[in-house]
Amino acid sequence: MVNKLEKKERMKILRQKMPEQPPEERKKNFKEVPFGLTEEQALIEASRCLECKKEPCIAGCPVEVDIPAFIDLILQKDYAAAARKIKETNSLPAICGRVCPQEEQCEMVCITGKSKKGTPVAIGYLERFVADYERENNLVQLPEIAPSSGRKVAVVGSGPAGLTVAGDLIKLGHQVTIFEALHRPGGVLVYGIPEFRLPKSIVQAECDVLADMGVKFNNSMVIGKTDTVDELFEMGYDAIFVGTGAGLPNFMGIPGENLIGIYSSNEYLTRSNLMRAFDFPIYDTPIIRGKNVAVLGGGNTAMDSVRTALRLGADNAYIVYRRSEKEMPARIEEIHHAKQEGVQFHLLTTPIKYFGDDDSKVKAMECLRMELGEPDASGRRRPVPIEGSNFIMEVDLVVVAIGNSSNPLIQQTTPGLEVNKWGNIVANEETMQTSRKGVYAGGDIVTGGATVILAAGAGKIAARAMHKYLMEEVKK
Amino acid sequence: MPKVLDNLQIGPMNWKMRLETPKLVSKAKAGQFVIIRVNERGERVPMSIAGLDRENGVLTIIYQVVGKTSALMTATPAGGEIADCVGPLGVPTHVENWGTACLVGGGIGIAPIYPIAQAYKEAGNKLITIIGARSKNILFYEEEHKAVADELYVCTDDGSYGHHGFVSDVLKKILDDGVDIGMIMAIGPVPMMRVVVNLTREYKTPTWVSLNPLMVDGTGMCGGCRVSLDGETKFACVDGPDFDGHKVDFDLLTKRLAAYGKQERQAMERFLTDPGCKLAESVKAFKYPD
Numbered sequence: 001m002v003n004k005l006e007k008k009e010r011m012k013i014l015r016q017k018m019p020e021q022p023p024e025e026r027k028k029n030f031k032e033v034p035f036g037l038t039e040e041q042a043l044i045e046a047s048r049c050l051e052c053k054k055e056p057c058i059a060g061c062p063v064e065v066d067i068p069a070f071i072d073l074i075l076q077k078d079y080a081a082a083a084r085k086i087k088e089t090n091s092l093p094a095i096c097g098r099v100c101p102q103e104e105q106c107e108m109v110c111i112t113g114k115s116k117k118g119t120p121v122a123i124g125y126l127e128r129f130v131a132d133y134e135r136e137n138n139l140v141q142l143p144e145i146a147p148s149s150g151r152k153v154a155v156v157g158s159g160p161a162g163l164t165v166a167g168d169l170i171k172l173g174h175q176v177t178i179f180e181a182l183h184r185p186g187g188v189l190v191y192g193i194p195e196f197r198l199p200k201s202i203v204q205a206e207c208d209v210l211a212d213m214g215v216k217f218n219n220s221m222v223i224g225k226t227d228t229v230d231e232l233f234e235m236g237y238d239a240i241f242v243g244t245g246a247g248l249p250n251f252m253g254i255p256g257e258n259l260i261g262i263y264s265s266n267e268y269l270t271r272s273n274l275m276r277a278f279d280f281p282i283y284d285t286p287i288i289r290g291k292n293v294a295v296l297g298g299g300n301t302a303m304d305s306v307r308t309a310l311r312l313g314a315d316n317a318y319i320v321y322r323r324s325e326k327e328m329p330a331r332i333e334e335i336h337h338a339k340q341e342g343v344q345f346h347l348l349t350t351p352i353k354y355f356g357d358d359d360s361k362v363k364a365m366e367c368l369r370m371e372l373g374e375p376d377a378s379g380r381r382r383p384v385p386i387e388g389s390n391f392i393m394e395v396d397l398v399v400v401a402i403g404n405s406s407n408p409l410i411q412q413t414t415p416g417l418e419v420n421k422w423g424n425i426v427a428n429e430e431t432m433q434t435s436r437k438g439v440y441a442g443g444d445i446v447t448g449g450a451t452v453i454l455a456a457g458a459g460k461i462a463a464r465a466m467h468k469y470l471m472e473e474v475k476k
Numbered sequence: 477m478p479k480v481l482d483n484l485q486i487g488p489m490n491w492k493m494r495l496e497t498p499k500l501v502s503k504a505k506a507g508q509f510v511i512i513r514v515n516e517r518g519e520r521v522p523m524s525i526a527g528l529d530r531e532n533g534v535l536t537i538i539y540q541v542v543g544k545t546s547a548l549m550t551a552t553p554a555g556g557e558i559a560d561c562v563g564p565l566g567v568p569t570h571v572e573n574w575g576t577a578c579l580v581g582g583g584i585g586i587a588p589i590y591p592i593a594q595a596y597k598e599a600g601n602k603l604i605t606i607i608g609a610r611s612k613n614i615l616f617y618e619e620e621h622k623a624v625a626d627e628l629y630v631c632t633d634d635g636s637y638g639h640h641g642f643v644s645d646v647l648k649k650i651l652d653d654g655v656d657i658g659m660i661m662a663i664g665p666v667p668m669m670r671v672v673v674n675l676t677r678e679y680k681t682p683t684w685v686s687l688n689p690l691m692v693d694g695t696g697m698c699g700g701c702r703v704s705l706d707g708e709t710k711f712a713c714v715d716g717p718d719f720d721g722h723k724v725d726f727d728l729l730t731k732r733l734a735a736y737g738k739q740e741r742q743a744m745e746r747f748l749t750d751p752g753c754k755l756a757e758s759v760k761a762f763k764y765p766d
Contacts, residue, residue: 225695270697275520275692359731
């Protein structure tokens, strides 16, 4: 309790705005958009916390970070301690501070934001501030590691779920090895989320900390191909966590979809992010740079893709979405950033056919206008095509960002592993245990496409249950 | 990082590289492929498996210089390393005893049919193998194929060695002679595969091909390797690379393979004209066909 301000005075302080690159400048580069709060701003922002008794923010966080405690440590100017407080329950604060949808979680329930004209404490900004402060000032301390338990754990996939499981279990004294199919760890954090939203050096720093704690990284290993889950058990692993993420990209199945210049968002973002095609020919992977680019979809991946297209030199970058803006699953902040940068939104619109030139390169797409009808199973109003509303859009690049289906490599090669009708692995919500003994799963491979923090949350739950399993049921 | 045991030039623009990848080799089956990355800035490139030495854990790949990545590969010396070699990827070639089976390999495709030949033979097939190349100096693996096949036919487009003509000419003669072939597998340049399947369609002989579209991850994640079979889209990396040749849309495959032609050419020319380029003169002589 170091905040001397009366509650009334705290309510009068305005929520701090994070300085960021101006839209005109940033849409030409891949550098991170927001710069982060200054120390002064962080102190002001922290002083807005009302220190309410109910602390609803903690329950609002999928991994139950002790938010009031870390804010109090900021007020004491012990930023590294604040970062460590977060890390007690969330191993990836620099990442979550950037990509969590705080407006739907901790900040949505913040009491400061409940009053008339009130805005919630910028918890995400503060989380990012302390994590960056700790890392940039070399204050990262390795957490205490329990004496060796003699148990071995394999983590399949190095995205947010896998990294969380690895971090939690290594602390508890287990030997942990991560198997990653790509050549660099981080999963969606490196191949999917662009540099301008999450710098890759931050993901690498998080992986480096895990490596310093003793986690072994085995890249370029495709579990289900190079080794199977059962072979991992034969190799002496006592428990296995499967966090392989969302797998196969969905396409719409409309005529002309295989023309050149129609990418899945996975391919487009992987080329640009992981393979650094934006830096071609310094890096060897090429990418098609469209002048008129349409991105299909309304989620965060669609926003990442369309903003990437601008940075790769598009004159016109469009979001084409079949519902209205209200139904868009993307974070408000991402939609806002896209609009600021000049992205044009074609709402209530869906493509039905593509046209190509003589080289089979896409040159146009035929679209239909939609209107919203009765709510569907998801509760959102169903888009219904308006007859005769067909029109042509000239495009030379299309990015399909309408979600993923589950990747079957593990399921196909793991007998007895139960999956649902969409091919997602079935896991107990309280333990993340699958139908196979000693096999746990979490993240998008279980839920279908979701968020980084939900995947990390699943990793937390799994790690707790796996620890119990390892200590009680695996005899050494 | 996988160690390069040797890397030998076996033709004007063809090289044979042997890599120490014991884990991969212990798992790989005929018809599967690997993805390699030469260095930290390199692209991910799928490569057919041209040989598996299980005893020593050694993988053989045979590659043709077609651009920057393959040119860079030629410069990796024996004892050196490449950044990654991941696999085995894709579904292994379906193998059963059809009585008589026929393998057709054209150009660089002579390499991947070799492990398949061994697998077909092991399954008890009588094996007819047809290999062909533009000219004698591009041919390779004749001895290897001779050791496995019951009948081996060799042809060159220019008549400099063996039968003067295309692999499809030889295949047509065999089919016309009424040889009862249960399965044909053809691997090679797209025009060759297309000619072969157009031919065998008339004879209603089952014919499979192994497709080589562009890929990034090779595990189903990106969908860049989409191919079309009778109007249905498949991912070559997880559904293939082998497909029923009579269903493949070769026109689409050809065009998609050329998607980055301009950039590839730009990268290669920039690379070859760099004053610091240390490639062998024989590689620097590389020219794009006009």
